[in-house]
Amino acid sequence: MSAATAPAPAPAPARARGSKEKVWLVAWLFLLPSFLGFAIFTVGPVIAAAVISLLDWNLFSPPTFVWFENFGRLTGDPTFWASLRNTAIFTFTSVPLSILVSLLLALLLNRGVRWITGFRSLLLLPYATITVAVSFVWMWLYIPTDGLVNRVLGLVGIDGPAWLVSDVWAMPALVFMSVWKSFGFAMVILLAGMQGIPETLYEAARVDGASAWQRFRSITLPMLSPAMFFVVVTSIIGSFQVFDQALIMTNGGPGTSTTTLVMYIYRTGFENYNQGYAAAQSLVLFAFIALITAAQFLTQRRLVHYDQ
Amino acid sequence: MTSDVLTRPVATRAATTATPHRKPTAEVVKAKLFLFVCVLVTAFTLTPIVMMVLISFQSDAESMAATPSLWPTSWHPENYARLLDEVPFLRYLLNTFIFAGGTALLETITAALAAYAFARLEFRGRGIIFAVYLATLMIPTQVTLIPQFVMVARLQWIDTWWGMILPHAFTALGVFLLRQFFLGIPRELEEAARIDGANRWQTFTRIIVPLAVPAIATLLVFKFIQQWNNLLWPLVVSNTEATRTVAVGLQVFQDTNGTQWNLLLAAATITTVPLIILFFISQRWFVRGITMGGFGGR
Numbered sequence: 129m130s131a132a133t134a135p136a137p138a139p140a141p142a143r144a145r146g147s148k149e150k151v152w153l154v155a156w157l158f159l160l161p162s163f164l165g166f167a168i169f170t171v172g173p174v175i176a177a178a179v180i181s182l183l184d185w186n187l188f189s190p191p192t193f194v195w196f197e198n199f200g201r202l203t204g205d206p207t208f209w210a211s212l213r214n215t216a217i218f219t220f221t222s223v224p225l226s227i228l229v230s231l232l233l234a235l236l237l238n239r240g241v242r243w244i245t246g247f248r249s250l251l252l253l254p255y256a257t258i259t260v261a262v263s264f265v266w267m268w269l270y271i272p273t274d275g276l277v278n279r280v281l282g283l284v285g286i287d288g289p290a291w292l293v294s295d296v297w298a299m300p301a302l303v304f305m306s307v308w309k310s311f312g313f314a315m316v317i318l319l320a321g322m323q324g325i326p327e328t329l330y331e332a333a334r335v336d337g338a339s340a341w342q343r344f345r346s347i348t349l350p351m352l353s354p355a356m357f358f359v360v361v362t363s364i365i366g367s368f369q370v371f372d373q374a375l376i377m378t379n380g381g382p383g384t385s386t387t388t389l390v391m392y393i394y395r396t397g398f399e400n401y402n403q404g405y406a407a408a409q410s411l412v413l414f415a416f417i418a419l420i421t422a423a424q425f426l427t428q429r430r431l432v433h434y435d436q
Numbered sequence: 437m438t439s440d441v442l443t444r445p446v447a448t449r450a451a452t453t454a455t456p457h458r459k460p461t462a463e464v465v466k467a468k469l470f471l472f473v474c475v476l477v478t479a480f481t482l483t484p485i486v487m488m489v490l491i492s493f494q495s496d497a498e499s500m501a502a503t504p505s506l507w508p509t510s511w512h513p514e515n516y517a518r519l520l521d522e523v524p525f526l527r528y529l530l531n532t533f534i535f536a537g538g539t540a541l542l543e544t545i546t547a548a549l550a551a552y553a554f555a556r557l558e559f560r561g562r563g564i565i566f567a568v569y570l571a572t573l574m575i576p577t578q579v580t581l582i583p584q585f586v587m588v589a590r591l592q593w594i595d596t597w598w599g600m601i602l603p604h605a606f607t608a609l610g611v612f613l614l615r616q617f618f619l620g621i622p623r624e625l626e627e628a629a630r631i632d633g634a635n636r637w638q639t640f641t642r643i644i645v646p647l648a649v650p651a652i653a654t655l656l657v658f659k660f661i662q663q664w665n666n667l668l669w670p671l672v673v674s675n676t677e678a679t680r681t682v683a684v685g686l687q688v689f690q691d692t693n694g695t696q697w698n699l700l701l702a703a704a705t706i707t708t709v710p711l712i713i714l715f716f717i718s719q720r721w722f723v724r725g726i727t728m729g730g731f732g733g734r
Contacts, residue, residue, distance in 0.1 A: 251481055259683075262708070397582050
């Protein structure tokens with residue numbers, strides 16, 4: 129903590145101050161509890177993860193340096209590729225679906241009537257449940273032959289698939305459940321965004337004879353784009369870390385059809401006790417999240433309107 | 437009376453006032469239709485939660501029948517007593533409360549102190565340290581999972597509250613959010629107090645904290661709910677019932693009780709209801725937490 133011993137720069141703009149307090153000392157006293165915890169439990173582990181990824185280590189025997197062998201091994205590991213593919217499929221289907229659903233609901237609920245708030249909070253309920261617990265219910269809903277989902281599909285003449293035990297339909301089943309679980313998050317943000325759009329814009333458009341669709345296209349959507357951007361970025365980051373529902377509902381199966389990256393990291397580290405390999409996988413997960421996030425920040429310049 | 441409320445949706449107010457001779461019945465029909473759509477969507481959304489509760493009251497035979505029935509033909513509240521005889525879910529609830537509450541409290545207190553330093557006090561290295569905090573916002577928790585586990589194992593903290601709580605109580609998110617909020621509080625308020633002889637600690641506890649109650653409550657509630665939901669960390673650190681949380685308890689319970697749906701869903705209900713109650717009590721802070729930016733999208 130060399131910074132603590134350094135002299136503090138003069139406090140910003142002249143301020144009435146009687147005693148000559150040492151601002152830097154006070155500052156460090158305020159900062160210290162958080163800083164120590166943050167250094168030990170967040171920054172330290174991030175650095176350690178990079179080191180561990182270069183080791184062959186099972187926690188019980190002494191580690192040996194294998195340099196980039198773990199990363200080389202990843203490229204030839206079919207389960208890793210499967211989990212990467214599954215995670216990508218999950219993310220790029222559940223996020224657009226979830227945003228579409230929440231946009232439609234936010235449009236529906238963005239009214240000035242008083243009782244609407246009741247519906248808003250009821251629709252937010254799935255987001256405030258425990259993923260593990262609601263995974264049980266969805267397993268029940270997805271019971272192959274006579275489950276509720278398939279019975280409802282039967283009403284409209286569709287012979288529903290075996291869902292969680294089908295290697296084709298297990299992933300869509302997970303996606304649908306996850307959309308149900310998480311759409312409330314995006315809905316709240318989009319609603320807040322819509323409530324921030326000045327009513328005068330719509331009135332002006334109406335005077336000009338713009339249709340509802342035109343008002344949506346040229347007022348709501350552009351004005352909503354910062355909120356939308358935020359929702360897309362955070363949803364993608366969250367979806368890349370999908371774990372709970374996949375562990376409970378399918379345990380990665382059938383085969384590896386729903387094994388996700390985080391599940392594979394968990395298995396490698398805590399079932400096969402290969403900490404080095406698991407750390408390497410977690411860094412690859414981080415790299416993907418960082419790449420996708422960076423790409424989004426680059427494209428936002430064209431797509432997001434921040435002007436008022 | 438009610439139709440008056442129903443026919444005043446903000447979005448069409450201008451149109452309504454512009455055409456005062458429009459037939460009111462059309463408006464009423466539209467409002468009824470709107471209400472109908474709302475009810476339908478909500479019913480559809482809540483079906484899984486309602487079914488969870490209903491099935492938990494069914495008899496063993498009924499809940500395991502090849503064709504599951506929806507409404508219980510007979511009600512069996514004793515399912516809950518059976519469940520609690522078999523698995524100490526109340527203990528798990530208490531554990532989860534300690535885990536989530538401890539993490540949320542520790543994070544909120546330390547984050548508030550640090551945020552005050554970042555927002556109001558000048559010291560060398562402030563910009564760099566804050567930048568490091570910010571940089572870790574993007575790192576997924578799985579990256580730190582393995583090293584944190586190694587550390588906790590080395591410290592012999594497996595199955596202890598230290599091991600459960602400490603590693604997740606110092607994230608950058610809380611510091612970041614509270615700093616943003618503190619920056620929005622006018623400096624003049626503090627300066628008046630400083631002239632009156634208040635020291636930094638006094639201005640922090642008597643001016644900043646009371647004014648920042650909304651942000652602090654938001655962080656507390658959101659962190660609590662997030663950790664209540666946390667499965668991965670307790671799964672690797674908690675091995676016995678001493679620290680087992682509901683999420684892990686449910687996962688273990690599923691392994692041993694396969695398709696005994698009534699008990700499985702009774703367990704799901706018992707662990708979900710406290711969270712739903714908390715959600716309704718703290719909804720204001722919860723929603724604010726989402727819109728204030730940054731509270732995960734899972």
